[in-house]
Amino acid sequence: MIYLWAFLVGGGICVLGQLMFDVAKLTPAHTMATLVVAGAVVDGLGFYDPLINFAGAGATVPISNFGNALVQGAITELQNDGPVGIITGIFSITSAGISAAIIFSFLAALVVRPKG
Amino acid sequence: MLGQAISEVFVYGFHMTRKEAGNPTVAVLIMLSIILTCLGVYDKIAQWAGAGTAVPVTGFANSMCSAALEHRSEGLVLGVGANMFKLAGSVIVFGVVAAFFVGIVYWIFGIGLEAHH
Amino acid sequence: MLHGKQTWWFDKRPVIIGAATVVGPDEGEGPLAADFDLVHPELDMQQKSWEKAERLLLEQASEMALKYAKVNKQQLQFYIGGDLMNQIISNSFAARTIGSPYLGVFGACSTSMESLAIASLIVNSGSGEYVMAGTCSHNCTAEKQFRYPTEYGSQKPPTAQYTVTGAGAAVVAKAGKGPIVECATIGKIMDLGITDPFNMGAAMAPAAVDTLQAHFNDTGRQPKDYDLIVTGDLAGVGHPIAKDLLKRDGVPIDDTVFGDCGLMIYDVEKQKVQAGGSGCGCSAVVTYGHLLKRLQQGELKRILVCATGALLSPLSYQQGETIPCIAHAVAIESPMHN
Missing domain, CATH: 3.40.47.40 (Stage V sporulation protein AD)
Known part of the structure:
Protein backbone atom coordinates (compact mmCIF):
# COMPACT_ATOMS: atom_id res chain seq x y z
CA MET A 1 0.00 0.00 0.00
CA ILE A 2 2.77 2.34 0.86
CA TYR A 3 4.16 1.75 -2.62
CA LEU A 4 0.97 3.10 -4.10
CA TRP A 5 1.08 6.23 -2.00
CA ALA A 6 4.80 6.65 -2.61
CA PHE A 7 4.04 6.52 -6.31
CA LEU A 8 1.09 8.91 -6.16
CA VAL A 9 2.60 11.50 -3.86
CA GLY A 10 6.06 11.41 -5.44
CA GLY A 11 4.51 11.43 -8.87
CA GLY A 12 2.18 14.22 -7.89
CA ILE A 13 5.04 16.45 -6.82
CA CYS A 14 6.79 15.69 -10.11
CA VAL A 15 3.64 16.57 -12.05
CA LEU A 16 3.56 19.87 -10.20
CA GLY A 17 7.14 20.38 -11.34
CA GLN A 18 6.26 19.49 -14.93
CA LEU A 19 3.43 22.02 -14.89
CA MET A 20 5.87 24.63 -13.69
CA PHE A 21 8.12 23.79 -16.66
CA ASP A 22 5.45 23.65 -19.34
CA VAL A 23 2.68 26.01 -18.24
CA ALA A 24 4.45 28.56 -16.08
CA LYS A 25 7.53 28.31 -18.33
CA LEU A 26 9.85 28.33 -15.34
CA THR A 27 13.42 27.16 -15.67
CA PRO A 28 14.52 24.04 -13.78
CA ALA A 29 16.38 26.28 -11.34
CA HIS A 30 13.26 28.35 -10.57
CA THR A 31 11.11 25.24 -10.22
CA MET A 32 13.50 23.45 -7.89
CA ALA A 33 13.99 26.54 -5.74
CA THR A 34 10.22 26.94 -5.43
CA LEU A 35 9.70 23.31 -4.47
CA VAL A 36 12.43 23.49 -1.86
CA VAL A 37 10.89 26.57 -0.28
CA ALA A 38 7.48 24.90 -0.43
CA GLY A 39 8.90 21.89 1.38
CA ALA A 40 10.35 24.12 4.04
CA VAL A 41 7.08 25.98 4.56
CA VAL A 42 5.00 22.80 4.64
CA ASP A 43 7.30 21.43 7.29
CA GLY A 44 7.12 24.69 9.18
CA LEU A 45 3.38 24.22 9.29
CA GLY A 46 3.94 20.72 10.61
CA PHE A 47 2.54 18.81 7.67
CA TYR A 48 5.64 17.29 6.13
CA ASP A 49 6.31 14.60 8.76
CA PRO A 50 2.81 13.18 8.52
CA LEU A 51 3.29 13.17 4.76
CA ILE A 52 6.43 11.07 5.13
CA ASN A 53 4.71 8.60 7.41
CA PHE A 54 1.94 8.30 4.89
CA ALA A 55 3.82 8.30 1.61
CA GLY A 56 7.32 7.15 2.54
CA ALA A 57 9.81 7.79 -0.18
CA GLY A 58 7.17 9.59 -2.19
CA ALA A 59 7.79 12.48 0.16
CA THR A 60 11.47 11.96 0.96
CA VAL A 61 12.78 11.59 -2.55
CA PRO A 62 11.57 14.78 -4.23
CA ILE A 63 13.58 17.92 -3.73
CA SER A 64 10.86 19.30 -1.46
CA ASN A 65 12.24 17.00 1.20
CA PHE A 66 15.45 18.97 1.02
CA GLY A 67 13.54 22.00 2.28
CA ASN A 68 11.92 19.84 4.93
CA ALA A 69 15.29 18.52 6.09
CA LEU A 70 16.81 21.98 6.25
CA VAL A 71 13.97 23.14 8.48
CA GLN A 72 14.13 20.04 10.68
CA GLY A 73 17.80 20.62 11.22
CA ALA A 74 17.22 24.24 12.12
CA ILE A 75 14.38 23.47 14.52
CA THR A 76 16.23 20.66 16.30
CA GLU A 77 19.19 22.87 17.00
CA LEU A 78 16.89 25.70 18.01
CA GLN A 79 15.49 23.44 20.69
CA ASN A 80 18.89 22.35 21.84
CA ASP A 81 20.91 25.53 21.64
CA GLY A 82 18.46 28.36 21.41
CA PRO A 83 18.24 30.86 18.55
CA VAL A 84 21.85 30.35 17.43
CA GLY A 85 20.80 26.81 16.68
CA ILE A 86 18.76 28.02 13.75
CA ILE A 87 21.95 28.76 11.88
CA THR A 88 24.16 26.00 13.23
CA GLY A 89 21.60 23.32 12.58
CA ILE A 90 20.41 23.99 9.07
CA PHE A 91 22.76 21.61 7.29
CA SER A 92 22.87 18.95 9.99
CA ILE A 93 20.46 16.56 8.33
CA THR A 94 21.16 17.41 4.71
CA SER A 95 24.90 17.09 5.14
CA ALA A 96 24.84 13.49 3.88
CA GLY A 97 23.11 14.40 0.64
CA ILE A 98 25.14 17.47 -0.18
CA SER A 99 28.44 15.90 0.81
CA ALA A 100 27.72 12.79 -1.22
CA ALA A 101 26.83 14.87 -4.26
CA ILE A 102 29.96 17.01 -3.98
CA ILE A 103 32.35 14.15 -3.32
CA PHE A 104 31.06 11.87 -6.00
CA SER A 105 30.68 14.61 -8.59
CA PHE A 106 34.27 15.64 -7.98
CA LEU A 107 35.55 12.09 -8.24
CA ALA A 108 33.51 11.62 -11.37
CA ALA A 109 35.03 14.73 -12.94
CA LEU A 110 38.50 13.27 -12.39
CA VAL A 111 37.83 10.22 -14.48
CA VAL A 112 34.83 10.81 -16.71
CA ARG A 113 34.36 13.18 -19.64
CA PRO A 114 30.99 14.48 -20.80
CA LYS A 115 29.53 12.69 -23.76
CA GLY A 116 27.46 15.50 -25.19
CA MET B 1 8.87 4.07 -6.15
CA LEU B 2 12.44 3.01 -6.58
CA GLY B 3 13.21 5.25 -3.65
CA GLN B 4 10.60 3.50 -1.57
CA ALA B 5 12.13 0.13 -2.34
CA ILE B 6 15.58 1.29 -1.33
CA SER B 7 14.10 2.92 1.71
CA GLU B 8 12.46 -0.32 2.77
CA VAL B 9 15.85 -2.01 2.57
CA PHE B 10 17.23 0.49 5.02
CA VAL B 11 14.26 0.25 7.35
CA TYR B 12 14.20 -3.48 7.62
CA GLY B 13 17.82 -4.23 7.00
CA PHE B 14 19.23 -1.65 9.33
CA HIS B 15 16.41 -1.31 11.79
CA MET B 16 16.05 2.40 11.34
CA THR B 17 12.86 4.35 11.69
CA ARG B 18 11.23 5.54 8.54
CA LYS B 19 12.61 9.01 9.05
CA GLU B 20 16.15 7.84 9.62
CA ALA B 21 16.00 5.74 6.47
CA GLY B 22 15.30 8.86 4.50
CA ASN B 23 18.90 10.02 4.37
CA PRO B 24 20.64 6.87 3.23
CA THR B 25 17.93 6.38 0.60
CA VAL B 26 18.67 9.81 -0.72
CA ALA B 27 22.39 9.02 -0.69
CA VAL B 28 21.88 5.91 -2.80
CA LEU B 29 19.72 7.78 -5.29
CA ILE B 30 22.34 10.48 -5.52
CA MET B 31 25.01 7.91 -6.34
CA LEU B 32 22.75 6.28 -8.89
CA SER B 33 22.06 9.53 -10.67
CA ILE B 34 25.76 10.40 -10.69
CA ILE B 35 26.57 7.06 -12.29
CA LEU B 36 23.86 7.56 -14.91
CA THR B 37 25.14 11.07 -15.58
CA CYS B 38 28.66 9.75 -16.08
CA LEU B 39 27.43 7.14 -18.50
CA GLY B 40 25.88 9.90 -20.55
CA VAL B 41 22.47 8.40 -20.13
CA TYR B 42 20.77 10.73 -17.63
CA ASP B 43 20.10 13.51 -20.11
CA LYS B 44 18.51 11.08 -22.58
CA ILE B 45 16.17 9.72 -19.89
CA ALA B 46 15.38 13.26 -18.80
CA GLN B 47 14.31 14.43 -22.27
CA TRP B 48 11.54 11.87 -22.01
CA ALA B 49 10.82 12.11 -18.29
CA GLY B 50 10.96 15.86 -17.78
CA ALA B 51 10.20 16.78 -14.20
CA GLY B 52 10.21 13.10 -13.34
CA THR B 53 13.99 13.14 -13.28
CA ALA B 54 14.52 16.77 -12.33
CA VAL B 55 12.32 17.02 -9.24
CA PRO B 56 13.57 14.08 -7.23
CA VAL B 57 16.88 14.55 -5.50
CA THR B 58 18.40 12.70 -8.45
CA GLY B 59 17.94 15.93 -10.39
CA PHE B 60 20.00 17.73 -7.78
CA ALA B 61 22.86 15.26 -8.08
CA ASN B 62 22.67 15.25 -11.87
CA SER B 63 22.94 19.03 -11.97
CA MET B 64 26.09 18.98 -9.85
CA CYS B 65 27.70 16.05 -11.59
CA SER B 66 27.01 17.31 -15.10
CA ALA B 67 28.41 20.74 -14.25
CA ALA B 68 31.50 19.13 -12.72
CA LEU B 69 32.12 16.94 -15.78
CA GLU B 70 31.56 19.75 -18.23
CA HIS B 71 33.94 22.21 -16.63
CA ARG B 72 36.78 19.76 -16.12
CA SER B 73 38.41 21.32 -19.17
CA GLU B 74 38.92 24.48 -17.15
CA GLY B 75 40.87 22.69 -14.48
CA LEU B 76 39.93 21.32 -11.07
CA VAL B 77 39.92 24.57 -9.10
CA LEU B 78 38.46 27.14 -11.46
CA GLY B 79 36.51 24.67 -13.55
CA VAL B 80 35.12 21.86 -11.43
CA GLY B 81 35.27 23.62 -8.08
CA ALA B 82 33.82 26.94 -9.11
CA ASN B 83 31.12 25.62 -11.41
CA MET B 84 29.77 22.61 -9.54
CA PHE B 85 26.94 24.54 -7.94
CA LYS B 86 25.95 26.44 -11.07
CA LEU B 87 22.53 24.85 -11.16
CA ALA B 88 22.21 23.46 -7.64
CA GLY B 89 23.19 26.73 -6.05
CA SER B 90 19.71 28.24 -6.29
CA VAL B 91 18.19 25.22 -4.58
CA ILE B 92 20.62 25.40 -1.69
CA VAL B 93 20.44 29.16 -1.29
CA PHE B 94 16.67 29.33 -1.32
CA GLY B 95 16.31 26.23 0.82
CA VAL B 96 18.61 27.60 3.48
CA VAL B 97 16.99 31.03 3.44
CA ALA B 98 13.53 29.49 3.71
CA ALA B 99 14.61 27.22 6.56
CA PHE B 100 16.12 30.20 8.31
CA PHE B 101 12.87 32.13 8.19
CA VAL B 102 10.86 29.13 9.35
CA GLY B 103 13.32 28.77 12.20
CA ILE B 104 12.93 32.43 13.15
CA VAL B 105 9.16 32.09 13.11
CA TYR B 106 9.37 29.06 15.37
CA TRP B 107 11.63 30.90 17.75
CA ILE B 108 9.51 34.03 17.89
CA PHE B 109 6.33 32.13 18.47
CA GLY B 110 8.04 29.66 20.77
CA ILE B 111 6.54 26.79 18.82
CA GLY B 112 7.50 23.31 19.84
CA LEU B 113 10.25 24.45 22.14
CA GLU B 114 8.83 22.32 24.90
CA ALA B 115 8.05 19.13 23.09
CA HIS B 116 8.46 18.89 19.30
CA HIS B 117 8.35 15.10 19.25
CA MET C 1 28.02 49.04 -55.87
CA LEU C 2 25.10 50.01 -53.70
CA HIS C 3 21.68 49.07 -54.94
CA GLY C 4 18.78 50.58 -53.10
CA LYS C 5 19.19 50.97 -49.37
CA GLN C 6 21.13 47.96 -48.16
CA THR C 7 22.18 45.73 -51.04
CA TRP C 8 25.67 45.37 -52.46
CA TRP C 9 25.67 44.50 -56.17
CA PHE C 10 28.85 42.67 -57.20
CA ASP C 11 29.26 43.87 -60.77
CA LYS C 12 32.67 42.20 -61.21
CA ARG C 13 30.98 38.83 -60.54
CA PRO C 14 33.28 37.24 -57.90
CA VAL C 15 33.45 33.46 -58.03
CA ILE C 16 33.47 30.86 -55.26
CA ILE C 17 36.39 28.82 -56.56
CA GLY C 18 36.46 26.31 -53.74
CA ALA C 19 34.47 25.36 -50.65
CA ALA C 20 34.53 22.60 -48.06
CA THR C 21 32.39 21.33 -45.22
CA VAL C 22 33.23 19.21 -42.16
CA VAL C 23 30.48 17.89 -39.90
CA GLY C 24 29.78 15.78 -36.83
CA PRO C 25 27.99 12.46 -36.37
CA ASP C 26 24.39 13.73 -36.24
CA GLU C 27 24.77 15.59 -39.51
CA GLY C 28 26.39 12.50 -40.96
CA GLU C 29 23.18 10.64 -40.23
CA GLY C 30 21.02 13.25 -41.88
CA PRO C 31 19.69 13.39 -45.44
CA LEU C 32 22.60 15.50 -46.79
CA ALA C 33 25.39 13.31 -45.45
CA ALA C 34 26.83 12.48 -48.86
CA ASP C 35 27.41 16.15 -49.68
CA PHE C 36 29.81 16.83 -46.83
CA ASP C 37 33.54 16.53 -47.36
CA LEU C 38 34.33 14.99 -43.97
CA VAL C 39 32.08 13.43 -41.35
CA HIS C 40 33.46 12.89 -37.85
CA PRO C 41 32.03 9.79 -36.16
CA GLU C 42 32.37 11.19 -32.64
CA LEU C 43 31.38 14.54 -31.15
CA ASP C 44 34.69 15.03 -29.39
CA MET C 45 36.87 14.27 -32.43
CA GLN C 46 39.44 12.91 -29.97
CA GLN C 47 40.05 16.40 -28.65
CA LYS C 48 40.36 17.28 -24.96
CA SER C 49 37.47 19.72 -24.92
CA TRP C 50 34.42 20.59 -26.99
CA GLU C 51 35.97 23.94 -27.80
CA LYS C 52 39.06 22.29 -29.27
CA ALA C 53 36.83 20.05 -31.35
CA GLU C 54 34.99 23.04 -32.82
CA ARG C 55 38.29 24.65 -33.70
CA LEU C 56 39.44 21.47 -35.43
CA LEU C 57 36.31 21.43 -37.59
CA LEU C 58 37.03 24.91 -38.86
CA GLU C 59 40.73 24.29 -39.41
CA GLN C 60 39.95 21.20 -41.46
CA ALA C 61 37.23 22.92 -43.49
CA SER C 62 39.42 25.91 -44.29
CA GLU C 63 42.36 23.72 -45.27
CA MET C 64 40.21 21.67 -47.61
CA ALA C 65 38.56 24.74 -49.11
CA LEU C 66 41.99 26.14 -50.01
CA LYS C 67 42.95 22.80 -51.50
CA TYR C 68 39.84 22.65 -53.70
CA ALA C 69 40.37 26.25 -54.74
CA LYS C 70 44.00 25.45 -55.62
CA VAL C 71 45.09 28.43 -53.56
CA ASN C 72 47.85 28.05 -51.03
CA LYS C 73 48.03 29.83 -47.68
CA GLN C 74 50.46 32.46 -48.88
CA GLN C 75 48.15 33.48 -51.70
CA LEU C 76 45.13 33.90 -49.42
CA GLN C 77 44.81 37.58 -48.68
CA PHE C 78 42.07 37.78 -46.09
CA TYR C 79 40.04 35.46 -43.92
CA ILE C 80 36.65 36.57 -42.62
CA GLY C 81 35.04 34.42 -39.99
CA GLY C 82 32.95 34.17 -36.87
CA ASP C 83 31.18 31.69 -34.59
CA LEU C 84 29.04 31.42 -31.49
CA MET C 85 31.74 31.24 -28.86
CA ASN C 86 32.49 34.07 -26.46
CA GLN C 87 34.99 36.34 -28.15
CA ILE C 88 34.66 34.07 -31.25
CA ILE C 89 37.65 32.06 -30.03
CA SER C 90 37.08 29.19 -32.44
CA ASN C 91 37.78 31.55 -35.31
CA SER C 92 40.63 33.42 -33.65
CA PHE C 93 42.49 30.20 -33.02
CA ALA C 94 41.68 28.76 -36.44
CA ALA C 95 42.77 32.03 -38.05
CA ARG C 96 46.07 31.62 -36.25
CA THR C 97 46.50 28.32 -38.11
CA ILE C 98 45.31 29.78 -41.40
CA GLY C 99 47.80 32.61 -41.03
CA SER C 100 46.36 35.26 -43.30
CA PRO C 101 45.08 38.72 -42.27
CA TYR C 102 41.86 38.19 -40.37
CA LEU C 103 38.58 39.99 -39.82
CA GLY C 104 36.45 38.50 -37.06
CA VAL C 105 32.71 39.02 -37.27
CA PHE C 106 29.82 38.11 -35.04
CA GLY C 107 26.43 37.43 -36.58
CA ALA C 108 25.49 34.36 -34.61
CA CYS C 109 23.82 31.95 -37.02
CA SER C 110 23.87 34.53 -39.83
CA THR C 111 27.67 34.57 -39.87
CA SER C 112 27.97 32.36 -42.97
CA MET C 113 26.28 34.87 -45.27
CA GLU C 114 27.68 37.87 -43.40
CA SER C 115 31.23 36.63 -43.98
CA LEU C 116 30.51 35.60 -47.58
CA ALA C 117 29.07 39.06 -48.30
CA ILE C 118 32.10 40.84 -46.88
CA ALA C 119 34.53 38.50 -48.67
CA SER C 120 32.72 39.13 -51.98
CA LEU C 121 32.75 42.87 -51.40
CA ILE C 122 36.50 42.82 -50.82
CA VAL C 123 37.12 40.85 -54.02
CA ASN C 124 34.65 42.88 -56.06
CA SER C 125 36.19 46.19 -55.06
CA GLY C 126 39.62 44.99 -56.07
CA SER C 127 40.84 45.05 -52.51
CA GLY C 128 41.85 41.43 -52.50
CA GLU C 129 42.34 38.63 -54.99
CA TYR C 130 41.62 35.59 -52.84
CA VAL C 131 39.45 35.94 -49.74
CA MET C 132 38.04 33.15 -47.60
CA ALA C 133 34.83 33.21 -45.60
CA GLY C 134 34.29 30.64 -42.89
CA THR C 135 32.25 29.76 -39.86
CA CYS C 136 31.60 26.88 -37.49
CA SER C 137 29.46 25.69 -34.62
CA HIS C 138 29.42 22.69 -32.29
CA ASN C 139 26.43 21.29 -30.46
CA CYS C 140 28.25 20.82 -27.16
CA THR C 141 30.04 24.15 -27.02
CA ALA C 142 26.76 25.92 -27.70
CA GLU C 143 24.91 23.93 -25.03
CA LYS C 144 27.67 24.55 -22.51
CA GLN C 145 27.79 28.27 -23.15
CA PHE C 146 24.19 29.18 -23.77
CA ARG C 147 22.19 26.58 -21.94
CA TYR C 148 23.22 23.80 -19.56
CA PRO C 149 26.12 21.37 -19.14
CA THR C 150 25.73 18.73 -21.80
CA GLU C 151 24.92 15.90 -19.40
CA TYR C 152 22.30 17.87 -17.51
CA GLY C 153 18.86 16.37 -17.64
CA SER C 154 16.79 19.33 -18.66
CA GLN C 155 13.91 18.63 -20.94
CA LYS C 156 13.97 20.58 -24.18
CA PRO C 157 10.63 21.84 -25.44
CA PRO C 158 9.63 20.97 -29.03
CA THR C 159 10.33 24.54 -30.12
CA ALA C 160 13.99 24.23 -29.22
CA GLN C 161 16.56 23.77 -31.96
CA TYR C 162 19.62 21.54 -32.22
CA THR C 163 22.91 23.31 -32.83
CA VAL C 164 24.67 21.85 -35.86
CA THR C 165 28.16 20.48 -35.34
CA GLY C 166 29.85 21.62 -38.51
CA ALA C 167 32.16 24.05 -40.24
CA GLY C 168 32.04 25.52 -43.73
CA ALA C 169 34.58 27.62 -45.59
CA ALA C 170 34.53 29.14 -49.08
CA VAL C 171 37.23 30.88 -51.11
CA VAL C 172 36.08 33.83 -53.22
CA ALA C 173 38.16 35.07 -56.16
CA LYS C 174 37.71 37.60 -58.94
CA ALA C 175 37.81 34.98 -61.67
CA GLY C 176 37.66 31.26 -62.07
CA LYS C 177 35.28 28.35 -62.33
CA GLY C 178 32.48 28.15 -59.84
CA PRO C 179 29.23 29.61 -58.59
Missing part, protein backbone atom coordinates in the same frame (compact mmCIF):
# COMPACT_ATOMS: atom_id res chain seq x y z
CA ILE C 180 29.05 33.38 -58.84
CA VAL C 181 28.14 35.64 -55.97
CA GLU C 182 25.80 38.19 -57.50
CA CYS C 183 24.71 40.44 -54.69
CA ALA C 184 24.21 40.58 -50.95
CA THR C 185 21.60 42.32 -48.80
CA ILE C 186 22.79 43.30 -45.35
CA GLY C 187 20.11 43.07 -42.69
CA LYS C 188 19.01 45.33 -39.86
CA ILE C 189 18.38 44.26 -36.29
CA MET C 190 14.77 43.20 -35.72
CA ASP C 191 13.46 42.71 -32.20
CA LEU C 192 9.82 41.92 -31.74
CA GLY C 193 10.04 41.34 -28.03
CA ILE C 194 10.51 37.57 -27.83
CA THR C 195 12.41 36.46 -24.73
CA ASP C 196 12.40 32.66 -24.91
CA PRO C 197 15.82 31.31 -25.96
CA PHE C 198 14.22 27.92 -26.51
CA ASN C 199 12.12 29.38 -29.31
CA MET C 200 14.58 31.24 -31.47
CA GLY C 201 12.87 30.33 -34.73
CA ALA C 202 9.96 32.59 -33.86
CA ALA C 203 12.33 35.37 -32.80
CA MET C 204 14.34 35.23 -36.02
CA ALA C 205 11.50 34.92 -38.54
CA PRO C 206 10.75 38.69 -38.63
CA ALA C 207 14.43 39.42 -39.36
CA ALA C 208 14.43 37.03 -42.31
CA VAL C 209 11.24 38.57 -43.67
CA ASP C 210 12.59 42.10 -43.30
CA THR C 211 15.83 41.30 -45.13
CA LEU C 212 14.06 39.38 -47.90
CA GLN C 213 11.68 42.27 -48.50
CA ALA C 214 14.56 44.75 -48.52
CA HIS C 215 16.31 42.50 -51.02
CA PHE C 216 13.34 42.38 -53.37
CA ASN C 217 12.86 46.15 -53.08
CA ASP C 218 16.51 46.99 -53.65
CA THR C 219 17.05 44.64 -56.60
CA GLY C 220 13.63 44.90 -58.17
CA ARG C 221 13.50 41.12 -58.22
CA GLN C 222 10.68 38.78 -57.31
CA PRO C 223 10.76 35.35 -55.65
CA LYS C 224 10.25 33.75 -59.07
CA ASP C 225 13.65 35.06 -60.16
CA TYR C 226 15.16 32.44 -57.88
CA ASP C 227 14.91 28.66 -58.17
CA LEU C 228 15.29 28.31 -54.43
CA ILE C 229 15.17 30.66 -51.48
CA VAL C 230 16.38 29.25 -48.16
CA THR C 231 16.49 30.68 -44.68
CA GLY C 232 19.39 29.75 -42.43
CA ASP C 233 17.83 28.18 -39.39
CA LEU C 234 14.25 29.13 -38.76
CA ALA C 235 13.37 25.42 -38.64
CA GLY C 236 10.04 23.88 -37.74
CA VAL C 237 8.61 26.79 -35.79
CA GLY C 238 10.12 29.85 -37.45
CA HIS C 239 9.85 28.84 -41.08
CA PRO C 240 6.04 28.66 -41.26
CA ILE C 241 5.90 31.97 -39.39
CA ALA C 242 8.20 33.57 -41.96
CA LYS C 243 6.13 32.17 -44.80
CA ASP C 244 2.95 33.60 -43.28
CA LEU C 245 4.52 36.99 -42.69
CA LEU C 246 5.75 37.17 -46.29
CA LYS C 247 2.36 36.20 -47.66
CA ARG C 248 0.63 38.69 -45.39
CA ASP C 249 2.83 41.41 -46.83
CA GLY C 250 1.95 40.37 -50.35
CA VAL C 251 5.25 38.80 -51.32
CA PRO C 252 4.54 35.99 -53.82
CA ILE C 253 6.82 33.51 -52.04
CA ASP C 254 4.91 30.55 -53.44
CA ASP C 255 6.31 31.36 -56.89
CA THR C 256 9.47 29.59 -55.87
CA VAL C 257 10.67 26.84 -53.56
CA PHE C 258 11.05 28.29 -50.06
CA GLY C 259 13.11 26.10 -47.78
CA ASP C 260 15.17 26.24 -44.60
CA CYS C 261 18.64 24.86 -43.92
CA GLY C 262 17.66 23.82 -40.41
CA LEU C 263 14.99 21.56 -41.86
CA MET C 264 17.21 20.24 -44.64
CA ILE C 265 20.17 19.14 -42.59
CA TYR C 266 18.33 16.72 -40.33
CA ASP C 267 15.57 14.20 -40.73
CA VAL C 268 13.30 15.95 -38.23
CA GLU C 269 11.05 12.91 -37.95
CA LYS C 270 13.74 10.37 -37.19
CA GLN C 271 16.47 12.35 -35.46
CA LYS C 272 15.93 13.79 -31.99
CA VAL C 273 16.44 17.39 -32.95
CA GLN C 274 13.18 18.98 -31.76
CA ALA C 275 12.31 21.73 -34.25
CA GLY C 276 15.39 21.38 -36.44
CA GLY C 277 18.95 22.56 -36.87
CA SER C 278 20.50 25.87 -35.89
CA GLY C 279 23.94 27.36 -35.38
CA CYS C 280 26.45 29.12 -37.61
CA GLY C 281 27.40 25.79 -39.12
CA CYS C 282 23.85 25.05 -40.22
CA SER C 283 23.53 27.48 -43.11
CA ALA C 284 27.25 27.17 -43.85
CA VAL C 285 27.40 23.42 -44.39
CA VAL C 286 24.07 23.22 -46.21
CA THR C 287 25.06 26.07 -48.55
CA TYR C 288 28.74 25.23 -49.11
CA GLY C 289 28.19 21.47 -49.10
CA HIS C 290 24.84 20.82 -50.69
CA LEU C 291 23.57 23.93 -52.47
CA LEU C 292 26.84 24.85 -54.19
CA LYS C 293 26.97 21.34 -55.67
CA ARG C 294 23.48 21.72 -57.09
CA LEU C 295 24.48 25.08 -58.57
CA GLN C 296 27.65 23.58 -60.08
CA GLN C 297 25.64 20.86 -61.76
CA GLY C 298 23.18 23.41 -63.10
CA GLU C 299 20.24 21.84 -61.30
CA LEU C 300 19.68 25.23 -59.65
CA LYS C 301 20.24 28.38 -61.70
CA ARG C 302 20.06 31.04 -59.03
CA ILE C 303 19.47 30.84 -55.29
CA LEU C 304 19.04 33.23 -52.41
CA VAL C 305 20.42 32.17 -49.04
CA CYS C 306 19.08 34.23 -46.13
CA ALA C 307 20.98 33.28 -42.99
CA THR C 308 19.34 34.30 -39.71
CA GLY C 309 20.97 34.98 -36.37
CA ALA C 310 19.74 35.54 -32.81
CA LEU C 311 22.02 38.06 -31.14
CA LEU C 312 21.45 37.28 -27.49
CA SER C 313 23.97 36.35 -24.84
CA PRO C 314 23.42 34.13 -21.79
CA LEU C 315 23.71 37.24 -19.65
CA SER C 316 21.25 39.33 -21.63
CA TYR C 317 18.71 36.56 -21.24
CA GLN C 318 19.26 36.33 -17.49
CA GLN C 319 18.80 40.06 -17.22
CA GLY C 320 15.40 39.71 -18.81
CA GLU C 321 16.23 41.26 -22.17
CA THR C 322 14.48 40.37 -25.42
CA ILE C 323 16.22 38.66 -28.36
CA PRO C 324 17.40 40.96 -31.17
CA CYS C 325 17.80 39.14 -34.49
CA ILE C 326 19.34 39.78 -37.86
CA ALA C 327 19.40 38.17 -41.31
CA HIS C 328 21.79 38.56 -44.24
CA ALA C 329 20.94 37.36 -47.74
CA VAL C 330 23.33 36.45 -50.54
CA ALA C 331 22.32 35.60 -54.10
CA ILE C 332 24.44 32.96 -55.80
CA GLU C 333 24.26 32.02 -59.46
CA SER C 334 25.18 28.83 -61.25
CA PRO C 335 28.22 28.90 -63.56
CA MET C 336 26.41 26.73 -66.08
CA HIS C 337 24.08 29.37 -67.38
CA ASN C 338 26.56 32.05 -68.31
